[in-house]
Amino acid sequence: MEPTIKQLRYLLSVSQAGSFRGAAERLDIAQPTLTAQINTLESKLGVTLLERSRQGAQLTPAGRSFIPFIETILEQVASIGRLANEADGSLIGTYRLGVPPTLGPYFLPEVIPTIHRSFPGLKIFVRENAPRDLEVGLLHGENDFIITTLPMEIPNLSVEPLFNEPLVLVCAPDHAFAEQETIEPDDLRGESLLAIEEKHRLFDLMQTIALQFSARLLRDYEGTSLDTLRHMIGTGLGIAFLPALYVKSEITPRQDVKSMKFTGPTFARGVALAWRPGSRRAELYKQIAQIMRTVSHDTLSDHITLNMQTTGYDGGRL
Numbered sequence: 520m521e522p523t524i525k526q527l528r529y530l531l532s533v534s535q536a537g538s539f540r541g542a543a544e545r546l547d548i549a550q551p552t553l554t555a556q557i558n559t560l561e562s563k564l565g566v567t568l569l570e571r572s573r574q575g576a577q578l579t580p581a582g583r584s585f586i587p588f589i590e591t592i593l594e595q596v597a598s599i600g601r602l603a604n605e606a607d608g609s610l611i612g613t614y615r616l617g618v619p620p621t622l623g624p625y626f627l628p629e630v631i632p633t634i635h636r637s638f639p640g641l642k643i644f645v646r647e648n649a650p651r652d653l654e655v656g657l658l659h660g661e662n663d664f665i666i667t668t669l670p671m672e673i674p675n676l677s678v679e680p681l682f683n684e685p686l687v688l689v690c691a692p693d694h695a696f697a698e699q700e701t702i703e704p705d706d707l708r709g710e711s712l713l714a715i716e717e718k719h720r721l722f723d724l725m726q727t728i729a730l731q732f733s734a735r736l737l738r739d740y741e742g743t744s745l746d747t748l749r750h751m752i753g754t755g756l757g758i759a760f761l762p763a764l765y766v767k768s769e770i771t772p773r774q775d776v777k778s779m780k781f782t783g784p785t786f787a788r789g790v791a792l793a794w795r796p797g798s799r800r801a802e803l804y805k806q807i808a809q810i811m812r813t814v815s816h817d818t819l820s821d822h823i824t825l826n827m828q829t830t831g832y833d834g835g836r837l
Contacts, residue, residue, distance in 0.1 A: 538575035669789035679808035686760035704783035707732035711757035
């Protein structure tokens, strides 16, 4: 006869507790039941696994050699259970969420606590990537759902709009703009405009702004992240339009660069939740999207808007 999962679990518990009594308390079973199961296991295997004494129970050398295999078996059994829960529609398991690095760190902390309270059995593995790569990863099954920016480049994905995130004009504290109460569109003429790398859709928007207002887009100094952009802005290398949630999180508290009021058209990027069409988890993703919208409305209304119609940007990619 082969060992049972229960017997293996009981042996592991005794080895961890150091006694039958302690293990029985952990397992919430009667000590004679535990002892009988361990004796049966030893009989099946034909090996003494535990040394019993008045001080407790310790693994024999043979018992110690079995423990790594037992731990692996029990871990795999738990994984099978999680997969079964996911397959039968239970809202339990680990889901892979893709987010842009220009948004995730500044938005997810606002919504994850509410999502966890709403779905305590739901675990979320988060990975960052550029929006285009997130959408390809979603299509290929690398992501279960993603937060991305609009318009998406892969057609026919299921999409729930979340909010519109304005961009904020930012300059160095000693830049000439810092002395002005407002910045007019004509003030941007000839200014050096910094942008994040081209793989991010924010680059497309910076390019549009530069063309519209005759600013100089510094292609030789593209930032690898929003933080690198902020540091370059702080040295006076140029100005930039940065996402409002990033400004709220990283600029307002530090004040190493200065955000300005721009009187021109509002540039913004649309943000949405997306998943593969036909997914059996579509209803879950819709509920998560609603949580994100509600939290955004309640806590971020000074920085974003739930109106998905972007103004000041007539076409192209955000």
